[in-house]
Amino acid sequence: MADQPEGEKTVLDASLEVFRAHGMTTIFGNPGSNELPFLAGLGDDFRFILGLHEQVVVGMAEGYARATGRPALVNLHAASGSGNGMGALTNAHYGHVPLVVLAGQQVRRTVGQETMLANVDASTLPAPLVKYSHEPLSATDVPRTLSQAAFEAATEPSGPVYVSVPLDDWDEPALADDELLAKRSVTTAGTMPDSLRGELTDVLDGAQNPALVLGPQVDAAAVADPTVYEDAVVLAERLNASVYVAPSPTRCPFPTTHPNFEGVLVPGIRSVRDRLSGHDVVLVMGAATFRYHRWEPANYLEPGTEVIQITQDPREATRAPFGRAVVADVAGALADLAEATTDRGTRRGDRGSRTVTAPARSEQGMAGTEVLDVLNEHVDDSVVYVNETTTLDLDYLERIVIDRPGMYHFPASGGLGFGLPVAVGMALGDPEKTVVATVGDGSANYGLTALYTAAQLGTKTIFVIVNNSGYGALSGFAERMGVPDTPGLTLGTIDFVSLAQGYGVPASRTTTREEFDAAYREALQADGPVLIDAVVLGA
Structure with a gap:
């Protein structure tokens, strides 16, 4: 049987039509040399969101996918760039967040020579953190592979997928039948008999x-x-x-x-x-x-x-x-x-059997739960929460009213660096919302460069650093495990205010509930990103 005839379009042209058909015209990336031919050929209807580190790039894409409910497109470099993003990829994997990670590969004929920036076995690199991973065996199969990847990411169980494409594939002629890819649909009928x-x-x-x-x-x-x-x-x-x-x-x-x-x-x-x-x-x-x-x-x-x-x-x-x-x-x-099911006709009173106690006030400073209580005093339909304070994860849903879909988000695997970039991505995906990210001072360091993107794009995000000068969750684990003297769990003083201002984000430091309440009220009125370094009592 003869090969399918080639059309007038290039592989890049056909691939961009696939992305348009899936609504994937926003691209989160940190480019390398292998990605330049792809990026240079994007149409005016595509938007490129620059992140300064691949983990932040993947995190922002996860936030965008969470906010929009659609697969998000990520563009990463080959082995080194993809490897940098895999810490954040754990969250997308276990959170069933649909991402299409498109990685650049060296010129096809040189990959086997392991030339600089080649990934000789690209499809195995992200395993087992993706549900589908492939490098097409020919340039003409790239558009079909990307179409499959988009469907794989969105089809339940949704999750991230990975496709590696050699940089010289994009200029190759596409197949005439590639026009059928943009017309495809996949439906899962998972009804119970x-x-x-x-x-x-x-x-x-x-x-x-x-x-x-x-x-x-x-x-x-x-x-x-x-x-x-x-x-x-x-x-x-x-x-x-x-x-x-x-x-x-x-x-x-x-x-x-x-x-x-x-x-x-x-x-x-x-x-x-x-x-x-x-x-x-x-x-x-x-x-x-x-x-x-x-x-x-x-x-x-x-x-x-x-x-x-x-x-x-x-x-x-x-x-x-x-x-x-x-x-x-x-x-x-x-x-x-x-x-x-049969209605038993019984309705309960207020708030089940739970009781939420007020945090004890201390002359030494503010408790972490007081941060949550202040947030709860200002809940409204415009606010969405991203939480990466593992010392407060069990308190969060006890102390803050969460009463509508998509209002609360937490990392699915414990991969640090989730909070700041996911908040930026969610703000981009739903600009009508104010995204409030509570992030521990330890985990904040993993995604801090997301502040750059927030400042550049003016996202409506409030970053609250719950600062106990250490890895509070690990300290709690160390106590329960009977190893309280574990080294490396204290951080000392990190000047998050100066760091945020250096990236272009207005910032302030608070040490009492009253100061935090005032700073948070002001942040809610801001048109762009704001960071509050909320110093709390240690774990």
Whole structure:
């Protein structure tokens, strides 16, 4: 069979049509020599967002994808640049954030010689942090590969993908049939059959004390369709179920002020087991079962606790160490079960069984939880939160009202450097919102150059450095592990105000709740980025 005829367009022309068809005309990048032919050929309808470090580039793209709900396009250099971005890629991988990472490769015929800036085995470099990775075997297959990559990134379970393209491929003639790529669509019909829906409904209706554990897939679906959030509330009320957020939450899938909301599950085996004790049926929706962090040796469940998991991620289903798993569309499953289950007619009082205590005031300074309390005093529909304060992650959803989809974001894998660049990307993706990023002083150093992009583009972002002069989360772990004298956990004084001002971001330092409240009020009125260095008591 003869090859497909070549058209009048180049590989670059056909590839840009693919990106346009997927709405991927904003590119986050830090260019190298291998990427120049691609970047030089972009049309006027493409926007290039420069980041000064590849980890920040990937983080900004993640924020943009979270805000828009669409795959974001990332342009990185070959092995060295791609390697620099892989720390941030862990967050996108475990957070199921759709990214298409397009990496430059040396001239095709020289790759095997391992010339300077060649990546001799490019597709294996980002594994296992991407769900698809490829370097096309010929220039003519580049547009099709990029089309596949865009669909792979967006198709559930969504996540980052990686494509390496030799720099001399872009000027090669494209295939005439490449015009069909921009007309393609891929639909996933993950509805549950009637028999399974009826079986699950019977189990839930027969439960004496059911619980719902909701995860990030619920919130991600609700960003696109707010009725998903409403279905979660209806299901909880009809079952009179206690609602928990799955351990290590990257998003908030349920309104934190609802009477059925019982908080976040602490990410340890014993902690989860004890919290779910007494529930005979636990329905996990849109989450892994479970993403533990603390090592707490124990049995996973108390006898008599049955766990049913519904997830869009086949890998989450297969790797679970217990329970029954169903791979299905989470939004559709929530809607089906909310309609099919029997309403028990019981409604709870205010805010479930939780009590939120005020932080103790100290003459020595401000507690970290006081920062959260000040943020909560100024919650409105224009504010979105990005959190990278691991010392406050369990307090965040207890103390701040999160009551709409897409309002809260946290790194999915613990890869530091998430907060600052993701906040910038979210502000670019949804410029009507004010993005408030709370970031620990330790993790801030991993993504600090994102301030440059924020200043250059005037993003409406408030960066709050929760500064306890050390790695507070690690200090807590060291205490629990019985190794409190571990070196390297204190940082001393870092002048974040001067650093921010050097990048062009107005900044101030606060040491009391009153000072922070005043600075935060002022920041909310600003038209561009502002940084507040909030000094808090050590962990």
